[in-house]
Amino acid sequence: MKYSILLATLMLTACANSTAPVLPAWPTAPADLQQPPADLTPLRPEQRNLSDLIQNSNNNYTQYYILKERYEGWQNWYKTQQKIWQGLQ
Amino acid sequence: MFELIVNHFLGNVPTWIFPFMAGAGFAVYIISGIAQHIEPIRIYGLVARPISIVVMVVGVFLYGGAGVIAVQQQALLEAQHKVELAEQASADAAKQLADNLANQEHLVKGRNYGVGQIIAKDKSKIDRDCARLNDDAWEDYNRAVANLGSKILGPKK
Numbered sequence: 001m002k003y004s005i006l007l008a009t010l011m012l013t014a015c016a017n018s019t020a021p022v023l024p025a026w027p028t029a030p031a032d033l034q035q036p037p038a039d040l041t042p043l044r045p046e047q048r049n050l051s052d053l054i055q056n057s058n059n060n061y062t063q064y065y066i067l068k069e070r071y072e073g074w075q076n077w078y079k080t081q082q083k084i085w086q087g088l089q
Numbered sequence: 090m091f092e093l094i095v096n097h098f099l100g101n102v103p104t105w106i107f108p109f110m111a112g113a114g115f116a117v118y119i120i121s122g123i124a125q126h127i128e129p130i131r132i133y134g135l136v137a138r139p140i141s142i143v144v145m146v147v148g149v150f151l152y153g154g155a156g157v158i159a160v161q162q163q164a165l166l167e168a169q170h171k172v173e174l175a176e177q178a179s180a181d182a183a184k185q186l187a188d189n190l191a192n193q194e195h196l197v198k199g200r201n202y203g204v205g206q207i208i209a210k211d212k213s214k215i216d217r218d219c220a221r222l223n224d225d226a227w228e229d230y231n232r233a234v235a236n237l238g239s240k241i242l243g244p245k246k
Contacts, residue, residue: 022168027179030187032194042231043222050219051212053230055205060234062201069193073186080182084175 024088027081033073038063098151100158107152114145 040060043052118141124134208215222230232238 022165022172024172024176024179027176028183030183030190032187032190040234042234043227048222048227049212049216050222051208051215053222053226054215055208056230056234058201058204058208062197065197065200066194069190069197073190077183077186080186081179084178084182088171088175 024085027084029077030073033070033077035070037067037070104152104155104159107148107155110148111145111152112148114141114143114148117141118145 040063041056043056047053047056117137121134121137121141124130124137127134
């Protein structure tokens with residue numbers, strides 16, 4: 001009787017070691033963040049005035065600020081997803 | 090394979106059967122012990138006793154296994170719920186970020202337009218002192234834009 005109880009207890013220990021894998025779907029980043037970066041625009045041959053250069057610089061600086069927003073967006077996205085992922089551990 | 094069979098068996102049989110098996114095995118074990126002292130049914134007691142032990146052990150084993158399966162199923166449901174919440178939080182955060190990004194890009198383009206308007210307004214004043222850009226200035230600027238370093242950009246205009 002004692003041995004049978006001990007045997008049953010020992011057999012049950014094997015059941016407690018398996019865990020069910022549950023994985024979340026890979027998070028999708030916003031579409032804007034996945035767009036390829038635009039190139040800076042050079043001056044065209046006919047653009048020879050100082051005002052053309054300043055206007056062109058304005059447009060190129062705008063490209064920089066857009067990319068800066070996207071870069072910060074990626075950092076923000078990563079930190080947020082990391083926080084959510086760590087909450088699952 | 091053995092684990093798969095046991096899990097399938099445990100998942101498809103009513104759980105009350107296992108404590109019933111263990112209880113019945115124990116009852117038969119006691120009764121067979123008594124029967125061994127009664128001469129006419131002694132042989133039945135001797136045969137039933139080892140069978141009752143096996144039935145009781147199997148019943149206890151499967152009852153314990155069913156308990157573990159139930160705990161695992163509960164843990165699985167909780168984990169799935171947690172994952173669903175995390176996926177929803179992830180999607181919400183991405184949506185909020187996309188909205189914020191679109192708003193910021195709109196603001197940047199708006200400021201670009203504003204500055205462009207100011208430059209257009211001041212065009213005659215700006216160009217008054219510098220009617221035409223020096224060729225080298227034009228080329229050096231484009232070299233900087235293209236990040237070409239000291240490479241040759243092309244024939245000078």
